[in-house]
Structure formats: C-alpha cells, structure tokens
Amino acid sequence: MSNPSQLQPVLDRIDADFDNSLARLFTLLRIKSISADPAFAEDCRKAADHLARDIATLGFEASVRPTAGHPAIVAKSSAKGNGAPRPHVLFYGHYDVQPVDPLNLWHRPPFEPIVTDHADGRKIIVARGAEDDKGQLMTFVEACRAWKSVTGSLPLDLTILIEGEEEIGSKNFVPFLEANKQELKADFALVCDTGMWDPNTPAITTSLRGLVYEEVKIKAANRDLHSGVFGGGAQNPIRVLTRILGGIFDDNGHITIPGFYDGVKDLPPDILAQWKKLNLTADTFLKPIGLSIPAGEKDRLLIEQISSRPTCDVNGIVGGYTGEGSKTVIPAEASAKVSFRLVEGQDPVKIRNAFRAYVTARLPGDCKAEFLDHSNAPAIALDWNMKPLAAAKRALTDEWGKEALLIGSGASIPIVADFKKTLGLDTVLIGFGLDDDNIHSPNEKYDLKSFHKGIRSWARILAALAEAPR
Amino acid sequence: MSNPSQLQPVLDRIDADFDNSLARLFTLLRIKSISADPAFAEDCRKAADHLARDIATLGFEASVRPTAGHPAIVAKSSAKGNGAPRPHVLFYGHYDVQPVDPLNLWHRPPFEPIVTDHADGRKIIVARGAEDDKGQLMTFVEACRAWKSVTGSLPLDLTILIEGEEEIGSKNFVPFLEANKQELKADFALVCDTGMWDPNTPAITTSLRGLVYEEVKIKAANRDLHSGVFGGGAQNPIRVLTRILGGIFDDNGHITIPGFYDGVKDLPPDILAQWKKLNLTADTFLKPIGLSIPAGEKDRLLIEQISSRPTCDVNGIVGGYTGEGSKTVIPAEASAKVSFRLVEGQDPVKIRNAFRAYVTARLPGDCKAEFLDHSNAPAIALDWNMKPLAAAKRALTDEWGKEALLIGSGASIPIVADFKKTLGLDTVLIGFGLDDDNIHSPNEKYDLKSFHKGIRSWARILAALAEAPR
Numbered sequence: 001m002s003n004p005s006q007l008q009p010v011l012d013r014i015d016a017d018f019d020n021s022l023a024r025l026f027t028l029l030r031i032k033s034i035s036a037d038p039a040f041a042e043d044c045r046k047a048a049d050h051l052a053r054d055i056a057t058l059g060f061e062a063s064v065r066p067t068a069g070h071p072a073i074v075a076k077s078s079a080k081g082n083g084a085p086r087p088h089v090l091f092y093g094h095y096d097v098q099p100v101d102p103l104n105l106w107h108r109p110p111f112e113p114i115v116t117d118h119a120d121g122r123k124i125i126v127a128r129g130a131e132d133d134k135g136q137l138m139t140f141v142e143a144c145r146a147w148k149s150v151t152g153s154l155p156l157d158l159t160i161l162i163e164g165e166e167e168i169g170s171k172n173f174v175p176f177l178e179a180n181k182q183e184l185k186a187d188f189a190l191v192c193d194t195g196m197w198d199p200n201t202p203a204i205t206t207s208l209r210g211l212v213y214e215e216v217k218i219k220a221a222n223r224d225l226h227s228g229v230f231g232g233g234a235q236n237p238i239r240v241l242t243r244i245l246g247g248i249f250d251d252n253g254h255i256t257i258p259g260f261y262d263g264v265k266d267l268p269p270d271i272l273a274q275w276k277k278l279n280l281t282a283d284t285f286l287k288p289i290g291l292s293i294p295a296g297e298k299d300r301l302l303i304e305q306i307s308s309r310p311t312c313d314v315n316g317i318v319g320g321y322t323g324e325g326s327k328t329v330i331p332a333e334a335s336a337k338v339s340f341r342l343v344e345g346q347d348p349v350k351i352r353n354a355f356r357a358y359v360t361a362r363l364p365g366d367c368k369a370e371f372l373d374h375s376n377a378p379a380i381a382l383d384w385n386m387k388p389l390a391a392a393k394r395a396l397t398d399e400w401g402k403e404a405l406l407i408g409s410g411a412s413i414p415i416v417a418d419f420k421k422t423l424g425l426d427t428v429l430i431g432f433g434l435d436d437d438n439i440h441s442p443n444e445k446y447d448l449k450s451f452h453k454g455i456r457s458w459a460r461i462l463a464a465l466a467e468a469p470r
Numbered sequence: 471m472s473n474p475s476q477l478q479p480v481l482d483r484i485d486a487d488f489d490n491s492l493a494r495l496f497t498l499l500r501i502k503s504i505s506a507d508p509a510f511a512e513d514c515r516k517a518a519d520h521l522a523r524d525i526a527t528l529g530f531e532a533s534v535r536p537t538a539g540h541p542a543i544v545a546k547s548s549a550k551g552n553g554a555p556r557p558h559v560l561f562y563g564h565y566d567v568q569p570v571d572p573l574n575l576w577h578r579p580p581f582e583p584i585v586t587d588h589a590d591g592r593k594i595i596v597a598r599g600a601e602d603d604k605g606q607l608m609t610f611v612e613a614c615r616a617w618k619s620v621t622g623s624l625p626l627d628l629t630i631l632i633e634g635e636e637e638i639g640s641k642n643f644v645p646f647l648e649a650n651k652q653e654l655k656a657d658f659a660l661v662c663d664t665g666m667w668d669p670n671t672p673a674i675t676t677s678l679r680g681l682v683y684e685e686v687k688i689k690a691a692n693r694d695l696h697s698g699v700f701g702g703g704a705q706n707p708i709r710v711l712t713r714i715l716g717g718i719f720d721d722n723g724h725i726t727i728p729g730f731y732d733g734v735k736d737l738p739p740d741i742l743a744q745w746k747k748l749n750l751t752a753d754t755f756l757k758p759i760g761l762s763i764p765a766g767e768k769d770r771l772l773i774e775q776i777s778s779r780p781t782c783d784v785n786g787i788v789g790g791y792t793g794e795g796s797k798t799v800i801p802a803e804a805s806a807k808v809s810f811r812l813v814e815g816q817d818p819v820k821i822r823n824a825f826r827a828y829v830t831a832r833l834p835g836d837c838k839a840e841f842l843d844h845s846n847a848p849a850i851a852l853d854w855n856m857k858p859l860a861a862a863k864r865a866l867t868d869e870w871g872k873e874a875l876l877i878g879s880g881a882s883i884p885i886v887a888d889f890k891k892t893l894g895l896d897t898v899l900i901g902f903g904l905d906d907d908n909i910h911s912p913n914e915k916y917d918l919k920s921f922h923k924g925i926r927s928w929a930r931i932l933a934a935l936a937e938a939p940r
Contacts, residue, residue, distance in 0.1 A: 036795050098797065105693075168795060195699075209698070213796045222760030224575075224911040228679070228881025229665075231811050232781035233755060233772055235765040238806075239719060239784055246716025249709060285703060290692030291836045295705040302703055311702035314709055315799050320786035321807060325506050325638060326683045326844035327568065328809055329785050329910055336708075337791060339798055341701050366761045374796035411698025440799055441694040 006151050007463045013146045014455050021142045021455060022115070022125075022448075024054065028095070028134050029113040029127040035070055035096035035168045044070040044164045047095040051162055055141060058148045060160065065180075069172035070096060070164030074183070077144070078157035087465055088157040090186035090425060092415065093137025093193065094166035097129035098440045105442035115448060122199070123448035132439040135446035136192040136431050137162065139454030146459055155466035159186055163415075166193075169375055170415055177422045188388055189425045191416065192458075194409055195433035197278075199447065202396040202404040202457065204389060205429035206382040209310070210342030211412035212351045213375035216241075216359055217335035219368045225330040235366045237334040238319045244362045245336060248312055253297045255312050257358045263345035267308055275303050278405075288436055307408035311341045337374070341410060344381045352376060377414035388428050391468035395460035396430065399453060430461065476621050480929050483616045488922055491612045492585070492595075494524065495921065498565070498604050499583040499597040505540055505566035505638045514540040514634045517565040521632055525611060528618045530630065535650075539642035540566060540634030544653070547614070548627040557935055558627040560656035560895060562885065563607025563663065564636035567599035568910045575912035585918060592669070593918035602909040605916035606662040606901050607632065609924030616929055625936035629656055633885075636663075639845055640885055647892045658858055659895045661886065662928075664879055665903035667748075669917065672866040672874040672927065674859060675899035676852040679780070680812030681882035682821045683845035686711075686829055687805035689838045695800040705836045707804040708789045714832045715806060718782055722768045725782050727828045733815035737778055745773045748875075758906055777878035781811045807844070811880060814851045822846060847884035858898050861938035865930035866900070869923060900931065 014021070033047035034040040048064045048071045055075045056062040062075035073095075079086060100110040108114065113127035125135060140160075147154050161184065163173040177184065194205040218237040225234055250256050267275070280303040282292055296305030305311070319334025321327035340351055352373065359369050389406070396404035409429075419425040432450035433439065484491070503517035504510040518534045518541045525545045526532040532545035543565075549556060570580040578584065583597035595605060610630075617624050631654065633643040647654065664675040688707040695704055720726050737745070750773040752762050766775030775781070789804025791797035810821055822843065829839050859876070866874035879899075889895040902920035903909065 036793075036797075099793070101793075102694075211698075211798070213798070215796075220761065223908065225759060226881070226910045227781075227783045227785060227809060228681075228811065228879070229905055229909075230759070230776065231783050231809075231880055232766040232775040232779055233764050233880075234759060234761055235763070236783050238787050239715075239765075242712040242784065242787070243716035243719070245709075246713035249713070289695060289700070289704060291690065291704055293705070293834065293836045294703050295709075295834070295836070296702040305702040306700065309702055311697075313697045313701050313706050313798075313800055314712065314790065315697060315797060316790035316792045316801075317708050317712070317804065318788050318792040320784065322786045322788040323569070323571070326685075326807060326809070327785060327910060328681070328683070328783075330783055331786075334787065337796060339697060339701075339796070341698065364763065364765070366763045366765070409698070410701055411696070435699055438693065439699075440696045440797065 007460065010146045010150045010459045011456055013150045014142065014459060017146065018452055021138070022451070024142070025125070025135060025138045025451065026113045028138065029129055030111055032111050033096050033164065034099050035165050036099050041070065044096060048073055048164055051095055055160060058145050065176070067172040067176045072164065072173060072176055073160070073162040074180070075160040076158070077154050079153065086156045087468070088159070088186045089465060090159045090161055090184060090189045090423070091140055092161050092189055092191045092419070093140065094133045094163045095137070096164045096167050097132065097134070098167050100128050100442070102442065107443055118445070124445040125448060125451060126443060126445045128444050130444050131433045131437040131446040132444065133166065133193050135451055136433065136454070139432060139451060140192050140458050142455040143458030143462060146455070147462060155462050159184060166415070170418070173415070174418050174422070177418055181423055184423055186423070186425060189419045189427040191413065191427050191429050192431050193413055194429045194431035195435065196450070197405045197407060199434055199449070200400065201402050202400045203407045204393060204396070204404060205409045206406045207308070207344065207408040208380040208413050208416060208429070209307070209410050210346065210348055210377045210379035211339060211375045211414065212342060212348045212355070213337065213339040214352060214355055215335060215337050215372035215374060217333055217370045218363070219333045219370065220366055221330065221332050224332050227328040227330050230330055234330055235364055236330045237367060238331065240364060240367050241317070241319065241334045241336060244359055245314055245338070247362070252299070253295060255310070257354050259354045260310065260351065262350070263347070264310060264343055265345050267304065275301065278303060285435070306410045308343055310343050310346055312338065314338050339375070341412065343379045346379065348376045348378050375414070377412055378417060380416045382429070383426065386426050386428070388465055388468055391464040392428055392430060392461050395464035396457055399457045399460050430457070432457070477930065477933050480616045480620045481926055483620050484612065484925050484929060487616065491608070491925060492921070494612070495595070495605060495608045496583045498608065499599055500581055502581050503566050503634065504569050505635050506569050511540065514566060518543055518634055521565055525630060528615050535646070537642040537646045542634065542643060542646055543630070543632040544650070545630040546628070547624050549623065556626045557938070558629070558656045559935060560629045560631055560654060560659045560893070561610055562631050562659055562661045562889070563610065564603045564633045565607070566634045566637050567602065567604070568637050570598050570912070572912060577913055588915070594915040595918060595921060596913060596915045598914050600914050601903045601907040601916040602914065603636065603663050605921055606903065606924070609902060609921060610662050610928050612925040613928030613932060616925070617932060625932050629654060636885065640888070643885070644888050644892070647888055651893055654893055656893070656895060659889045659897040661883065661897050661899050662901050663883055664899045664901035665905065666920070667875045667877055669904055669919070670870065671872050672870045673877045674863060674866070674874060675879045676876045677778070677814070677878040678850040678883050678886060678899070679777070679880050680816065680818055680847045680849035681809060681845045681884065682812060682818045682825070683807065683809040684822060684825055685805060685807050685842035685844060687803055687840045688833070689803045689840065690836060691800065691802050694802050697798040697800050700800055704800055705834055706800045707837060708801065710834060710837050711787070711789065711804045711806060714829055715784055715808070717832070723766050725780070727824050729824045730780065730821065732820070733817070734780060734813055735815050737774065745771065748773060755905070776880045778813055780813050780816055782808065784808050809845070811882065813849045816849065818846045818848050845884070847882055848887060850883070850886045852899070853896065856896050856898070858935055858938055861934040862898055862900060862931050865934040866927055869927045869930050900927070902927070
C-alpha cells in the first residue's frame, strides 16, 4: 500500500521535470518505427531497444523480447518479499506507428517532433506517433518515473508490456501472449490508447467497436483492354465493383448486407438518456472536419452513429489508370479495402461471410472476386461495475476537476479481447487523445496539456488503484 | 497516272526488302516517344527527327515542324510540271505512343522490339508502338519506299503528315493544321490507325465513335479521418463515388444518365442485316480475352454494342489507402476517370453536361464534385459512297484474297473530324491492326503478316487511287 501523502510530491516532481519528460518523448518520436513497411524494421527494433533501456533505468527488470515480427518489451517492477500482497497491474502500449503517406500533406517532416501552437491557441506536439501511441504510452512511463524518483518504488506491482505491431493487427503479438501467459499474469490490465470526451473532460472507455477489414479484388478480362475496341462488349471490373459497393448503403444510411444487424441491441434506455444529455452535435463534432451532415443511420443520434452502431467504410479503392491525363483502358481488375466497425452481439466471422456472400451474389457471370482478410475482431463491452473503474474514475476526476465519463469508443483495440481470452484479464481503458489529433493522418498531434495532465493522471491512478478494494 | 504493269515489280521489291523494312521499324520502335510524360519530350523529338530524315531519303521534301507541343513532320512528293494533274493525297499517322505502365506485366522491355511466336503460331512483332501507330505508319512509308526505289516516283502526289500528340488528344496539332491549311491542301486523306475485321479479312472503317472523357473528384472532409473515430458519422467520398458510378448502368446494361441516348439512331435495316451475317459471337470476340458474356445493352447484338451503340467505361478509380495491408482511413477525396464512346447524333458537350448534372444531382449536401475535361470529340460517319473507297476496297481485296469489308469502329480518331473541319478533307481509314494487338496495354504487338501485307496493300492502294475516277 502506498502512503497517500506521497502523491503530492510525486505530482510536484512531474511538474518540475516536465521539460525533460517532453525531451524523452521527442527522442522516441524521432525513431521511424513504422510497422507496416519492412523497410523500417530496423527502426522498430531501435524503438524497442530504446524503450527497454529507458524503462530499465527506472529500476524495472526490462527486456526486449523477440516475436515472429517486430519485438515486444516486457518490464517488471514488484515489491520484494516484505509487506502485504499488492495489486498487480499489466500496462499495455505500442511503440509502432502508422505509415506517413501522403507525405506532401504534412506541414513538416513527420519524425521531427515540435511543440507548436494550434489554430485556437492550444500548445500541441506534432509528429507521427505524437498521440498514437508514443505520446500516450509515455504518459504512463513518466508517471512511473516520478513515483520511482520521489519514493523509490511504485505503489503497486507492475508489468509494462509494449508491442510493435498494433498498427498491423498484432498477428505475432497474440502468439507471444499465449507463449508467455504465466509470466504476464496480473489482476487486471491498463491500456493507454483511447481518448477524452473533450479537451477538458476525462473519460474511461468501456466499450470498443470490433473490426472486420476485408480486401476484395474483382477480376474480369485476362488483360487490360482498349475501351475503343472492347468498350460496350467487355465487362469492366470497376463498373462491377462500384455497383456492388455503391449498393451497400440505402437512402437512409442503413447497411443493406443481409444479416448485418443480426444480434445488434439497442442501448439501454438509461444509457441512451445519458448520451442524449451529452448533446454531441454536428456543429461540435463534424464542423471541425469541414462537414455538417451526419452520414450514418438517419434514425440514430450522431453519438450512436459513431460509437454504439455498426458501420461500414470503404477505406481504399483502386483500378485502371490513375495517373495524370487520360488512358482509354478497361482494366483486368479493380480492388477495394472495406472495413466494418462492429458492436456487441455481432459475430465478426458471420459479418465477414455475409459481406463475401453479398459481393459474390452480385457478380456478373464473367467476373471473379478474391478476398483477403485483414482483421476479424469482435466488439468489446467491459463490465461497468469492474472494481478498478471506480478508483480510476475518482483519480481522473480529481486531476481534471471535472467528472470523468464512462464512454463507448468507435475505434477497435483488438488486444483487449486477447487479454481476456489469453490472460483472463479485464482491461481499464484510459487515454488522453482528442478527436482532432489526426491519428493515422498527416500532422498527427497530441495536446501538450494531454501529455502533462496525462502523466499526472496516471500518477494519481496508480495511487488510487493501490488503495482500491479488490 | 501510273502504269499498272509497274505494280508487280513494286510488290516483288517489298518482299525482297522485307527484312530491311523490319529493321527500319525496329529502329523507330526503340525510340521511347511517350507523349504523355514530359520526361520523354526529347525522345519525341528524336522520333520526329529520325522519321523526317528517313522519309527525306526517299526523295520527299521533309521537315520537322515545331508546334506548341511535340513536333510534327510534313513531307511532300509531287510530279514536277509535266503531265496531267494527278490525285493529291494527304497521309496521316502518329509517332507518339502510350505510356508503358504497368511495366511489370510486360514480358520484356517495351522499347526492345522482337519478332516472336504468338501462342497460336502467328509471328508477331512485340514492342510499345508495334501497332499503334509506328507499325501501321511504317506500312505506308515502306510502300512509298518500294514505289520510289522501283519506279523513281509515286503514282500520285502525296503529303505525309505525322504528329506526336495523338495519344494525348492532339491539342497542339489541331492549331498546327489550322495555321498550315494552305500547305496541307489535298483531295482526300488516308489514315492508317485502324484494324482489320479478322486476321484474314481486310477492312475500311467508315464510322468512328466519339469520345467524352471526364475526370471527377469527390471531396468530403477537410482531411483524412480515422474510421474508428469518425466512421458512421462522417461522409466517405468513396461511398459517394461508388454509389454514383454504380448507378450509371441499369440491370439491362442501359446507361441511366438522363438524355444520354438522345439523338441516337438505330442502324438502317440493310446494314443491320449485313452485320448480323458477320456473326460476331461472344465465342470469337470475348473468349480470347477470358470473357463470355456481352456486357452491353442486352437488347443489342454484340457487334452493335462495340461499334454502333454509345457506351460508358470507368477507366480509372482511386481513393484512400491502396498500399499493402490495411489502414482504417476515411479519405478526404476520391476520384475516377469516366469515358463515353459516342455515336452519330450525340452532342459531346451535351453528354459531358448530362454526366456532370447526373453526378451533381446525386451528391450529399456535404460533398463537392470537381470535373476535368480530357476529351470532347463527336462520332464520325464517313460517306459510304465516297469515290476513293471503291478503289481502295478493290486493292485490299486483291491483296488479301478476301472481300474487304466496310465496318464501324468502336474507337475514336478525333483528327478525322479536324481534317474535315479545318482542311475540308474526307478521310479513308485503312489499317491492319487486330483486336488482340494489346494496344495501350502491356505486350503490344503487330502481326508480322499485318506489317508485310500492310505494306503490299498500300502499294496496291496507291496504284488504285491513281487510276480511280475523280
């Protein structure tokens, strides 16, 4: 058990050391750890080495651990022998980042971090990974550093687990969990990869949408054709693909794939009432991105559309001639990347099969479809009455001076399901991201306030969790 | 007037000199005269210089002529002073070629020509431009060379006009015609840029479809978005684009754009009867390209679908993430290249505007569409009773031992309209291409037989035209 009187000196230490915290984050942000591109494999290893070395200096037993892909880091800190048993928490983050294209839309090089002013005056850290997830995971590491430096120890036992393949589906990390499940035992998990409700209101995410991500390729003729010679007679795979994808939504924004909504439940009336009170409007949510009309199901609130309802997006499409000027070609094939955000009650395998059946049923006789499965993760609904939640919520409320909310997220963090399935752990999802952080996009940023108060939040949460009933 | 007895020695000379003709074609094919890409501007100039020099050696007054883009070539050969007035013919071809991407689908480098065996045993010349249009234009040049070398002259007066921007819309060549119309006066024009009916049946093309080629870009949010955060709430321009393009065809293959078929006439019953007898089937036309079901209007013959009916093809589409793997992005924009083949009676400007109106009417409130006009050319219907046709038809029939057909082509050769409008010339379209030549595609080829008998055909046509009633 920690001594509550230790908390204030830890918070003071965080404030005093903040410039150094920022410098350490910048060092990490300069490493080009793009997991998707094999050209950056060495950078991924550098990021892992750097983090393990840094965390070891705090007094953790830290090691870089090989996987079949980019390495993971495991670091442990526990009270040795004496005293009552303490909670044991597993913290998870990831050091890998998304690719940076289109590079020409970045205002400055993505791996040269800077603190600058946002249009509305907020101080922001700009770099690939500034939020997702280097900035977020460093809020936790810096909180540990402050505790260790002020008190010589942490208020609870802790395993820090950092992976390098979150952005590419954790395909090699899940087997790593399985192979090391004895070593990774804990009471529950903490993940710092989510967001706040708004820049002043902290939040704990208690539901996450699942993700089915399919690539579909339509093939017609055995080669590219000249549209002057064959146009009108030969089938065009772009025509087929656009016709199929163009039919996925009806006029009211509902998804037309048979069986898509099977198992989807309406929100409990009390939650719906709470969400209505949050009053998320097109003006606050869509206007900053240049839009004004919610694009989802017309009979649903915007907050439902983005967090509790399943969705479909075409994330990429390509076929034929896409360079400058014109070419009168009928291509041999065309392809699209199509993803579905799932909610509780939807079975990802059934959704994937329903999509494939939908496409196949609409193929003209001459065309073939090939499918590639990029992701297949169910939605997560956490137990709203989980014990650590109350302690974490109180700590967040103390730090931000505003009641922390329990919210649903539209995004997917498949690892949460794997923690439950492989390690038997429930997860508490706390993060300090904002909707305008441009994660996965050019000019990714993290509010300086998110980084600073994020560190302070974790310092408080560690204390609160240590004292919480178990 | 030429002496008919001169023809046989000319044909013999063509046969004897054929290896050299092929070597000269290869020299031209090695020049990377891709007009679309500014990086190859110097190669375009090289091709023009080379051709002008070569044609000058035949005794033409030949010059390379600057335009606002790639240069043109004008070469003249006429009897000086003595004898009765002879027909004066303007021959047209182009030395520029299409880009070569996707390069990885070529079996060998596109600018290293080779004679090889087609799967079915035909000898073929493989290279970018082997058919379109270097191979075709050289059939004519080599026929002139044989006439000059055997008889010292040509049987008629001739202007050879070769341009370097056919593949990019002849934007700078049309003003060149206008500026030089006195110099380019002739009785009629010959163009060698079309095809045969089949590998054994020669043809004269008497109608050409027009071409409207539009690029449309749909814009939604002001930046790329994360589909986890915004999916369901934010409009996705790929969804909008696929929905709009996917609605262009109805279930029977008709184009749904209001007004699209305005002015389109049915074929005269006698022509339709002739075409029916040609018995163009899916088995002969589509099977070689791996297809089996005509994709056009279900109530039309396949031969109508590809030559006398207007069509639409999406020639390219791109949006969002198209690399390896997955990225959960909602892109800010998506775009497509959409072309329409037009027939007699359709106004290209009206079609363009109808397409733009169709797209605009289907835009959700939050989206914008931007349009770019790549081509805007009407269909051409030549006079079936034009005098030189009969002579040319007879010459072709003599060479191939099979009645030459008068056919419609699905492709567009906009320069034919410009010859009529600017120079007042009717055009006779004769060429030796085949449907499986892969023009505009990887592994473009020209049958060795097309090249050889093409040269012989032109030698006969020149003689026949000289003797034809005027």
